[in-house]
Amino acid sequence: TNTPCSGQPPRPKANLHHTTVNMKFTLALATIIGLANADVYMHNPRGSNDRNCERNANRNNGNRLFDSQNNAAGGYACPRAVGNEVVQNEDGIASFGAFAQDKKIYYYEGSVLPIEWTNQHGCGPNSKVNCEIIIQYMCEDTADPQVNNFWPWSERKWGPNAANAGTKVGAQAWRSNTNIASPRDGIPRDANDAATDTIPNNVDSAIPNTVETRRFGMHENKDHYDRCEHTERNKGLYTADQRMRRNDQRATRQNPNGNRNGYECPEERDYYPWWHPSPWIDIAVLSNEGPDEPCTSVVESNGDYVCRNENNVAISSGHTQRCAYYLSNSQNKHGKGFCDANADGTVTDKTNSQAWNQRKWYNNRDDCEAAGFTWKEISHSDNLNGIDYPVCGQTSFSRVNHLGNAADDDNIDSQNYYADGGKTYLPESNNANRFVWTIPDIPSIKNGVEYFDAGMEESYKSCTLRLRYNISTSDFPQWPEEAMEANHGWADKMVNFKNNTKKNEDDPATPLIQDPYIFTGVGDSPAKGKQFVSLAVNTNQYGRTFQDRSYKFAIKPRPSTESCDNPNDNTDCRNADSPKILSPNNNQKIFNLNVRGKRGNIVQTYPSVEYDFVPNRLKLDQNNYIHFQWTGSDYNPRRGCNNGEGGPPDPNDFVSAANANKNSRADRSNIIFMNTMAENVPMDMLGVTDVENADDDTAIATIMPNVPCGSGNTAEKEDCYRQIQRLSYLNQQSDGGSLTLRRGLDCLTEQELDEIKNKNERENHPLNCAKLNAKPYPYFDGGLMKMTQAGKYAYFSSRNNNFSNRDQTGIMCVRDGSGNGCEDVNGVLQDENQMISTAAIREKSFCNDEASDYTKGNNFGAASCIELTESILKEETQASTQADNDKIGDGNEEPCDTIIFFFQQATLEEKIGLAIALLFVGMGSAWGGYYTYNRIQARQNAGKKFAGNTKWKGAKATEMI
16 A cells, blocks of 8 residues: 555545555546436536537537537537637737727636526435536646646656757747637637537647637647546546446546547546646535535644634534545645656656556556656645635535526625625525636746746636536445545445446446346236336436536736726727726725626527526625626527517628628627616616707716716716716727728618618618617626615616516615615515606607518517508407527528418418419419420430331331331
């Protein structure tokens, strides 16, 4: 036996080819692709579900970046406008010739971000299931590290002796100048490309130095996968009766064939905590076996690890061992080991060895050192300051067979912003599953470490979020002893390799086998045999993980100086489409307010969701800040009518209605304040009864009492007014990128819009700013808003909120100086429904009569216009059926398609007329067919001996000789 690795807690021993190894038996977390529809989908930040820029309802390729195990209909399309890397490159930069704009989501250090997801098979204190949620992030410094010895040596990166150094020693192995290699989403080569191919398993494809290689997404890098496919798998693990088809770490019980998904390592994916180094930094581990309060650190006591809360006090209530186990094995603080070539050797000592080439490279210290190599260990804290333990706590209750909300009374957060000093900021109610993440400060490099020359701020410009959801049953014990309470009956009975079925044997040590027969009775008589049933058991799915990952985002330092005093007057700010930048101090909380969802109705978007704000309820203190920011995609399936509002069209020429009659694909959102949540129109934004008499001074005086930033001096009120306008209109009139693309053309006026009689052309026209169509990108940064005025403030999206079809509304409440004024009503933060609506100043738009089809009703819920001459229907009508509730393809191109059941809509006279018409059509078709046949026969016989000669019909036989 060998001792535990330095800096790591004691570990149970696993037999591995007759040697003991320092590998922890953990709950198996994954399974084979596509064998069941039990899923997890991340909604905020925007989860990809392995999509990229396909326009289809279903993703193109489930093997692109990672193994999600989810239904192909899930996930959100790439957050960008349509086009190549000039339109938007991997760093999120949109180029407009003389200037550029940044279109990538970012979060400020210390700001509060609700991570939201739905999981299908339940979680939390649900007696039907055991579950864990693991949340991690990865940025460029760990995805493509510069520091030596962070990963095992590879053919491109090894050393450190200069004489033996690889070409990338002391440098990133995969970045190509300004082109980031990892993590990268993948950029389409042109407007017709989806960029959804799996990255090939070779060095050239991993380096983003061409348009073609930049099409490939890459999270884990090529070196990570090389180690995975050459290192021997942990053969001490429970694999049931599954046949492991590979010797290396690609084969697991859930993926016995070792199928490849990008450069993800299946063994790392399927087991947590893993026993080797990973590029992922742990944020949170949520378990149904959690303590009564979050565990934020551990301390060793008498050989055991004890959970401590945020006040550094030992936690004594609830189930603490599971969290103590996870934290004591997190790579954030504790080293993970790997076998590598010796410092005085070369990488070829490893890559030319028999063990490496037989894909049995050493996975434990004993075998590694016995073979003459070096066992190394690394934790994320070895190089960086500010890497904390992950937070560990209880998961929220959610029901099984359900992709919906959870009872989130037990939600936790990473910095006590969920409930601070008795104050709740994100009200506990029936929300999606939620973890409230306080964005970490960008870590600093420890003294003497040559870690990342470009600086940590640069590395944190490219990050991605990962969420794994494990479900397991209680049919057999699946946790190690130190992860369970001391008095638990299964504390020392975790399954391992001894419980695996040998080939062609029904081993009684195996707790479950594939699709077993279970006897349930003795039978009616001996002659009829015993009663038994057949179970639906797939042993690679008992203990199974699902996964989703976000698209790239950035983490930025808090702004230290204010800039862009008036973005509309400042050319640089206008070209950059920048909001006014405020500079809150480190003690002032910043809450991110984003948008989740995608274009379409609830059926079309499922298992994703329709549009909503995240969070859609906020309780705040005065001098807190909200960062308004959201993104979407222009690569959705086409959706129109009540299922999707506005454009711009696809393709978009930015100036004309050339493609506007087709249903659009684009996501756009805005925020306009209302009087109450029960209303569906904006509050009075002008303060006059005639829009021609509107002016800024009157508008400011009217708006300020009714918005959260409305108190302060004259300059502060003017800033607040500009920001309110920016949120509602998305800066379309001043956005330098928009003006460049539309060649300086103005937004269409009310009269110009009314002159477009076709509704789809009007609503999708790229210059229809009323529908936000002149915003050429789905990304929008509304900037920081300071909460200065107590009260409740309801808001909505004028484009997407469509009463009785979809709701995109929210409310924020700012407490008064005594901390009051934001009490829940019936357990939910809401305002008063006074059954009174104050109409905003409005002008009637042109109305297309959509409520009639062949002068009959339909079920679109569309407008029925008042006509100059009233027409009263006398005959019976039936609604025509909507045709675009599809879940395949890329949506319906035609506007407001219907399935027409003609005979249900026709009168008796119409049916008789149709029958007569069809009779004549049938007779004409028959005659036409007969005539055409004879003409063809005549042409084929032309020139033959008997062509046109009929005398042979009466000739005698002898005359024919």
